Amino acid sequence: MDRVLIVDDEKGMRDLLSILLKKEGYAVAAAESAEKAREHVGRGDLDLVICDISMPGASGLEVLKQSKASNPETPVIMITAYASTESAVEALKLGAYDYLIKPFDVEEMKIVVRNALEKRRLEHENRALKRELKEKFHAQELVGESPRMEEVMALVAKIAPTNSTVLISGESGTGKELVARAIHAGSPRQSRPFVSINCGALPDELLESELFGHTRGSFTGALTAKKGLFEVADGGTIFLDEIGDTSPAMQIKLLRVLQERRIRRVGGTEEAEVNVRVLAATNQDLEQMVRDRRFREDLYYRINVIQIRMPALREKPEDIPRLALHFLVKYSRVMGKKIARISEEAMRRLEEHAWPGNVRELENVIERAVALENSDAVTTESLSREVRSGARPSPEFPVSLSDGGIDLETQLERLRQHFMEEAMRRAHGVQTKAAELLGMSFRSFRYFAKKYNLLDPRREPRAGVG
Ligand SMILES: Nc1ncnc2c1ncn2[C@@H]1O[C@H](COP(=O)(O)OP(=O)(O)OP(=O)(O)O)[C@@H](O)[C@H]1O
Ligand SMILES: [Mg+2]
Structure with a gap:
């Protein structure tokens, strides 16, 4: 039950609101002054405060401030006489949720109360969700607060609970496997196995028997039957790393599993159903490989249901x-x-x-x-x-005149370009910061940055805007 505190010096108003809100199903407490309200507010367990602004003694704004201090999440609705809308505006600045002008409509009050509580509930849920996500990512030690990484994390959070096949692409060392593990950890399969295999590291025959298992005597050296990784991962997740390195023959076999979710051991005749979520990774451009006919298009579409592109560092x-x-x-x-x-x-x-x-x-x-x-x-x-x-050696600039003289303007231009490039790197592309590092005005920085082509088109406002 949501707890509501009513603060008003007029008994009539307190009673009216009490009856109204109790009928709506809230637990109601009332206080006749800011001083009396303090004790309720201080406990920090209220879900909503409704407070008159002008009262003898401390004003309702004091109650508002106190409530915000002890529990910033609790919405506060102010009631004000028509004459004092100025303090109502003040109240909004101090964080009040809304204000109603006396005499107000009972229905209006009900709606404002309901909306305030609903907003609080949503915010609360949101925060809990974010905290949970943070903990999950923390367990996976996925570090990063850049916009690109936040995008990745948001996508992971969204798709982790599903059964979708995911293709994780990106250069070597960008964290593809880490993300695969995060997806598994965030899925209902988390308590089942996460099995990872590097498809590029084994010759076909070995890879096939690793993935699908084999029966006894199916090939020389197969002394006993062996479960394949798809069976080991049953109920869990299999991570097919370097999927771009698989041979055409292997690609057909993988396509079959993805389509039918059934496997057959090498040398075996029976098929078994498997319940495995497939995640795949590649540091190659699979789309290009499809165009070059080095990777099956049908397999590509099976894998590329959702793609996560890991940004380079x-x-x-x-x-x-x-x-x-x-x-x-x-x-x-x-x-x-x-x-x-x-x-x-x-x-x-x-x-x-x-x-x-x-x-x-x-x-x-x-x-x-x-x-x-x-x-x-x-x-x-x-x-x-x-x-x-440093990866970028400094260019050479002449510091004394050679016999033939120098073209000073050209040299100054080169020097300016060099420093502007470096400033942009240091400022991570933030132009105002880069300009500041060079003691340049923003206007002239912009002028030369355009001239030297230093502006990242992704950061530039789109044509027609700004
Ligand atoms: N965002 C990150 N936060 C913390 N550690 C990371 C992050 N990204 C990568 N790492 C670490 O960097 C190393 C490489 O990551 P990972 O093995 O996941 O990369 P990969 O993309 O699979 O590389 P490869 O293509 O070479 O297999 C790991 O030790 C991993 O823990
Ligand atoms: Mg890897």
Whole structure:
């Protein structure tokens, strides 16, 4: 039952609202002043407060402030006399849900109350859901708060509970397997097995018997019958890693399982039904492979029901510090070291590196740094050479005149372009920040950025807008 507190100095109004709200099924308490209301509000367990603004003693705005302080989620509806709408506006600024002007319509009050409680309930559910999601992702240690990663996480959350086949694509080391595990962990299959197999690592015959099992004596060396991974994963999830590396013969076999959800052991005659969710990953461009006829189109459509594209690390540089610290904590613990920081200079190098090996490369760099470091912070000295030297060497600029002289304008232009590019990288593409780093006005920054083609079209306002 929702608990409602009514605060009004007029007994008539308190009684009217009490009767009305009790009839609506709420548990009602009433207070005749802000002072008396304090005790109720302080407990922080109210679902709704209805409060008159002008009362002798402290005003209703005090009750509002107190309620917001003790439980910001509790909606507060203000009642005001016609003459004091100014304080009603003030109340909205302080976080009141709505206000009603006396004399109000009883039906109107009912609706406002219902809406306020409904909104509170939705917000509450939303928060609980978010918390639950965070915990789930935390268990999987999927780190990232960049927009690209938030998109990935939202999609994972949405599809995890379903049985849909998912294709996870992305460069090597971007976290494809981690996401596959997160999908499994967020599904009703979580207590059943998650089985992962690298389809590119085995020759056809072995892969087939790994996936589907074999009967005794089905080939030389098959001394006993063996369950395949599809059977092992029954009720759970199978993760077909590097699916782009499978041979045409294997592709037909996989297509059959996906279509019929039945398997036959190598050498066997009987078919068995399997209840397995299939997740697949690839770091190749399967669409292109389909066009080149290196990957079956029908299999592609079976797998690509939902696709999650994992961003490369260079596409989400804002996640680098968070990931670096995540791995720092992980490896300090593993190696029993007390390294809690990354020096500013070292962090800058990490942020500037291009990370062709993506998150896995970053993880390796931090692991190595933790192993090598003797101080209490990761410094540039313990970073690997590629990271330390920066992926982009500085261009050469002449600092003295050669015999033939120089074209000063051209050199200045080159210098400006060089610094603007670097500023854009440091500012992660935020133009105002980059301009600030260079002491340039935003107008002139824009002018030259367009000239040098430095603007990311995805961040630019669409034509016709702005
Ligand atoms: N968002 C992330 N948060 C924390 N760790 C991550 C994240 N992304 C990747 N990792 C870590 O990086 C390493 C590589 O991730 P994973 O094995 O999932 O990548 P992959 O895309 O499957 O790579 P490959 O294509 O080479 O198989 C793992 O140790 C993983 O835990
Ligand atoms: Mg992988």
